[in-house]
Amino acid sequence: MLHVYSCTTTARSSRLLTSLQVASMSSSHTLALTLPFHTQFSSRCAILRSSVNKNTQRSFVTMNGNGDTPDNLDLIFEQKHSLRSKIRRALKSMDPIQRSHEDNMIQDIVLQAPWFRSSDSICAYITCDALREVSTSRILSAFLTDPSNDYKRLYVPRVEDKNSNMRMLKITNVNDLVASSMNILEPEPVDRSGNMREDVMQATEPVDLFILPGLAFDRSGRRLGRCGGYYDLFLRNYRQRAEEKSWKQPLLVALCYSVQIMDEGSIPVTPFDIPVDALVSPAGFIPISPSAFKWSC
Numbered sequence: 218m219l220h221v222y223s224c225t226t227t228a229r230s231s232r233l234l235t236s237l238q239v240a241s242m243s244s245s246h247t248l249a250l251t252l253p254f255h256t257q258f259s260s261r262c263a264i265l266r267s268s269v270n271k272n273t274q275r276s277f278v279t280m281n282g283n284g285d286t287p288d289n290l291d292l293i294f295e296q297k298h299s300l301r302s303k304i305r306r307a308l309k310s311m312d313p314i315q316r317s318h319e320d321n322m323i324q325d326i327v328l329q330a331p332w333f334r335s336s337d338s339i340c341a342y343i344t345c346d347a348l349r350e351v352s353t354s355r356i357l358s359a360f361l362t363d364p365s366n367d368y369k370r371l372y373v374p375r376v377e378d379k380n381s382n383m384r385m386l387k388i389t390n391v392n393d394l395v396a397s398s399m400n401i402l403e404p405e406p407v408d409r410s411g412n413m414r415e416d417v418m419q420a421t422e423p424v425d426l427f428i429l430p431g432l433a434f435d436r437s438g439r440r441l442g443r444c445g446g447y448y449d450l451f452l453r454n455y456r457q458r459a460e461e462k463s464w465k466q467p468l469l470v471a472l473c474y475s476v477q478i479m480d481e482g483s484i485p486v487t488p489f490d491i492p493v494d495a496l497v498s499p500a501g502f503i504p505i506s507p508s509a510f511k512w513s514c
């Protein structure tokens with residue numbers, strides 16, 4: 218199967234242009250945008266996976282002329298594509314023993330962190346080993362077997378479609394997950410007892426912490442995902458819900474191996490990209506936003 222990630226269509230860029238109000242990109246923590254019709258967007262990578270057309274015309278589009286915003290989304294997508302390939306190669310060439318060592322160091326840091334220990338409700342990813350993601354298995358087991366587990370709620374991703382829609386469903390153990398078409402373990406909407414799983418977007422209590430995956434990160438909070446926009450869309454919607462409910466916004470913490478941390482500013486971003494509050498690498502907790510700095514004292 219041929220996968221092409223680097224091209225984008227004129228139609229797509231035009232839709233982005235008409236649907237976005239783009240705010241300044243100068244600081245990754247001051248991004249703001251309006252995306253009223255997100256459902257009209259298909260995941261760009263999914264489109265490319267399902268209908269590969271090597272002759273697709275490139276379009277180079279100016280979003281606005283004030284110099285604040287990217288005037289070339291296609292170029293940013295190309296840069297993202299090439300960085301993804303570079304990081305995938307770096308992850309593949311990591312010594313498995315070193316990787317497992319880093320997995321343990323990262324998970325130890327999380328397990329001891331006050332921001333993790335005090336979290337009653339978390340959204341976390343289920344590691345896909347084939348993608349060489351930082352393992353979350355010890356973190357999730359510890360969370361689910363915490364003696365105060367009655368109060369603890371764990372939600373994990375379930376991809377709904379190729380239009381960047383993902384839900385976060387509550388699980389109480391990791392044994393009844395099933396492999397998705399993307400080969401990632403996910404919860405079924407209904408659990409073994411026939412009960413509908415709680416969707417975090419319907420939860421009546423806030424999420425304290427998101428533990429996020431990704432391919433590359435920098436120390437200003439930029440995050441490069443695996444292309445799909447699932448997390449960017451989900452986080453945007455969740456933040457809006459938290460705001461409507463007057464809840465505290467969740468802490469966004471990404472886990473990364475050392476090779477996934479890039480020089481500051483070297484990760485291309487669009488106004489869709491939601492920055493993280495902190496990173497955990499084998500070297501420790503890296504606070505980025507003011508809410509993360511509060512935990513580092």
Ligand SMILES: Nc1nc2c(c(=O)[nH]1)N(C=O)[C@@H](CNc1ccc(C(=O)N[C@@H](CCC(=O)O)C(=O)O)cc1)CN2
Nearest residue numbers: 220342343344345374376399401430443444445447448
């Ligand atoms: N563990 C985990 N779960 C997750 C995500 C994730 O990044 N990690 N997602 C975050 O959005 C969503 C799923 N998105 C995904 C996007 C790409 C691939 C993937 O397999 N990418 C391959 C290349 C695929 C291809 O060539 O067709 C890769 O990155 O190597 C998997 C999941 C929801 N669940």
Ligand SMILES: Nc1ncnc2c1ncn2[C@@H]1O[C@H](COP(=O)(O)OP(=O)(O)OP(=O)(O)O)[C@@H](O)[C@H]1O
Nearest residue numbers: 255258261441442443444445446447448449450489
């Ligand atoms: N909030 C959103 N609403 C709709 N589409 C989005 C949103 N965010 C990103 N997308 C689309 O998803 C595609 C992939 O986006 P991007 O490269 O930022 O994903 P990513 O950060 O790598 O993935 P993820 O967020 O799943 O980890 C792009 O075509 C983008 O237009």
